Amino acid sequence: MAHTPYPESYYAASANAVPPRPALQDDVETDVCVIGAGYTGLSSALFLLENGFRVTVLEAAKVGFGASGRNGGQIVNSYSRDIDVIERSVGPKQAQLLGQMAFEGGRIIRERVAKYNIQCDLKDGGVFAAITAKQMDHLESQKRLWERFGHTQLELMDQRRIREVVACDQYIGGMLDMSGGHIHPLNLALGEAAAVESLGGTLYEQSPAVRIERGANPVVHTPQGKVRAKFIIVAGNAYLGNLVPELAAKSMPCGTQVITTEPLGEELARALLPQDYCVEDCNYLLDYYRLSGDKRLIFGGGVVYGARDPANIEAIIRPKMLKAFPQLKDVKIDYAWTGNFLLTLSRLPQVGRLGDNIYYSQGCSGHGVTYTHLAGKVLAEALRGQAERFDAFADLPHYPFPGGQMLRTPFAALGAWYYGLRDKFGF
């Protein structure tokens, strides 16, 4: 049977040691079969186990093989769409619920790390950096909005103040969120998987779900086994392919790329990011970066619509890094990789149920580290019969991409080109 390893990344190279996990080769029975061992799947599994469900997780490759083991590691609160836009689309009551949940994912991560003693270099503090006056205005209104929903740990920064936390001359100001922060993303996923097993959950790797037999007693088939379950949670996100055609139709996998420098040494690292906060800029096609535990710069940016793997990642991302930090011109790049996130047309996550017993969450469109942890909790609540928060997400309106699966990539690229121009010329 095909064995899919991790892509070559800094995270795979610095992953905590874990025992090998078997592929499913049997017929097994469980309460909930979770498809995908990224944060959505693992968070769902953990909340369900903590509430007495029996859980079996099927992972096509390895724990954290997808975006959860490759991302920028930035704990960014809220969603990929502003809450006032959400409010205009869904009305005040639903917006209130969604707004209250906007900072919960970061809390869940910190609780998990503490409760299960997960070694993942957790650091507090995330900066949104404004390059234009318009972006700064937007941050100011964002702060007011978030405070309206009870999120008050935010500090606006002027040009002098932001220069104290990041040695980049591009920024005219920013906003610091001390409930944001950063983690080694693969080690977080591996720690969560170990927690799943410590609670009696079962995890199979190299076990892709290849078919779902729907009905009152659904069955998930893998190449060499099957799982009979009362419920199924589909958590394959951008790596799901066409397993569930209804989900593939309304979303689009997109690639984004990350590079990692050689270790910078304490002095240079502290000169760049003295407080060790993570940073993302406010462009539509944004750059994001932070220090690793061993003081490398991990820098990401760029989007490839349709998730084709670019030929030379370093050639695409290094110039962006040097634009922000020309002082790194002689620093070597040790790792470069790509990963896929799932874009929806509304840039809001898609959450719902197919029939009575197949649940899903996908498509957080960029910022997903916190949302996916929240999603696991909300899905587990729904399976326990408390669906108010699940419904707040499930009722969000969603649309298929114009042009269907054939034309969605050029249409989205056209949209991004337009927003790229807006970033560049500030209109």
Ligand SMILES: Cc1cc2nc3c(=O)[nH]c(=O)nc-3n(C[C@H](O)[C@H](O)[C@H](O)COP(=O)(O)OP(=O)(O)OC[C@H]3O[C@@H](n4cnc5c(N)ncnc54)[C@H](O)[C@@H]3O)c2cc1C
């Ligand atoms: C390069 C990159 C950088 C990013 N940076 C950030 C960031 O800094 N901050 C942030 O908030 N967000 C970031 N994101 C987004 C964030 O990582 C994702 O939103 C989040 O990890 C998605 O988690 P997930 O569990 O839904 O999906 P994934 O982590 O992709 O997990 C899906 C899993 O399902 C498995 N799978 C798929 N199909 C099947 C099947 N048929 N059977 C069994 N298993 C299956 C896959 O192998 C995979 O392991 C980034 C994404 C990328 C790609």
